Amino acid sequence: MKKLQHFMLGMSLLLAFTACASPIKNAKTETYKVAGNCDMCKNTIETAANKKGISSAEWDKDKKVLTLTYDSKQTTPSEVLKRVAYAGYDNEQFLAPDDAYAKLPGCCHYDRMKKETSVAANPANEQKESETVVNEQEKGNLLSGVYDHYFALKDALVKDDGKTASAKALALAKAIGEVDMKSMSSEEHAAWMNVSGDLLMHAEHIAETKDIAHQREHFSKLSQKIYTLTETFKPGETTYLQHCPMYNDGKGADWLSKENAVKNPYYGSSMLTCGKTTKTIR
Missing domain, CATH: 3.30.70.100 (Alpha-Beta Plaits)
Structure with a gap:
């Protein structure tokens, strides 16, 4: 009887597992x-x-x-x-x-592990040097989609538009996931991997809400990581690091902008020009 019970129990577990498996x-x-x-x-x-x-x-x-x-x-x-x-x-x-x-x-x-370059991974490849070297402009554009969607998100926050900010953050999250890491050098790959997880997390948090105060909290942290990337990946056009001294209870917060004129994403229309440009990135 016990053997039969054990058999039936085993069959039940197997059927349950099979039913749950996709x-x-x-x-x-x-x-x-x-x-x-x-x-x-x-x-x-x-x-x-x-x-x-x-x-x-x-x-x-x-x-x-x-x-x-x-x-x-x-x-x-x-x-x-x-x-x-x-x-x-x-x-x-x-x-x-x-x-x-x-x-x-x-x-x-x-x-x-060490990241292998395309040449090391393909020693039999005898392409001409001019065909294997990626020019600096192309390397700078590896994150062009990420920068573009970041600036669009910033503009939505400047306009106090939480709904648009949510949509732009969703597009940013998608762009982060589509970055072509295979074209990066070892240095670029390391720099990207050190911040990409945080970038995606903050973008997703902004996308999940239309509460603009909460969006701005994550945007300040997102901006810190985006700025870190500019040390390795230039935005491809003149970009300005700007600072609001009043945000976060006077602790301040930074953001990147394509315009030198200050338009504050942390306060929007209530204090549109609060802040200053602290660095020009070329």
Whole structure:
């Protein structure tokens, strides 16, 4: 009787698991190198990679290989590996942000991977030097979409328009997710990965609300990260760093603008010209 009960229980659990599992349509399976050490790493990596009905992954801790099955019409391996990197794990496409790696438990601190350049990854490639070098203007435009949507968001806040600010922040979040990291140098890649997670988080918070006071709180933090990027990625046109001394209970806040004339995104029409230009970025 007990054996029958155990059998019935086992069958019930199997049926429940089968019912809850979401089959992946348009499935493709590929493997990728992902760094890590232990079973805790395995859990974190697989949690980051798995998305119900869209992607399913299993990481082999001995081989350091992630076997990924994904819906080719809903996602890409790059999107999945990007999530893995944000969780703190270097992989063959993306390096983890330094702060994400630092937050991992001590036993999970693996030997960091090095980003290979396109030439190192393809030693047989004998293209002419002029064909492999990306000119400075093109490199500066890698984040053009991010800057454009940031300025549009800033303009909406200047106009006290929370609804438009929400829409512009949503467009900014999409632009952040579409940045082509494969075209970046190692220095650019590291700079981008160190702030991109925070950029996306603040953009999404702004998009999720039409409360302009809350939008402005996140915009001040978003602007700090955007300014950090200008040290590595020039906006492509003359840009001005501007400062409002009164915002945040007198602690102040910065923002970037394409115009030297001050139009304050933290107070809008109530104190439109409050602030000053503190730096010109060319």
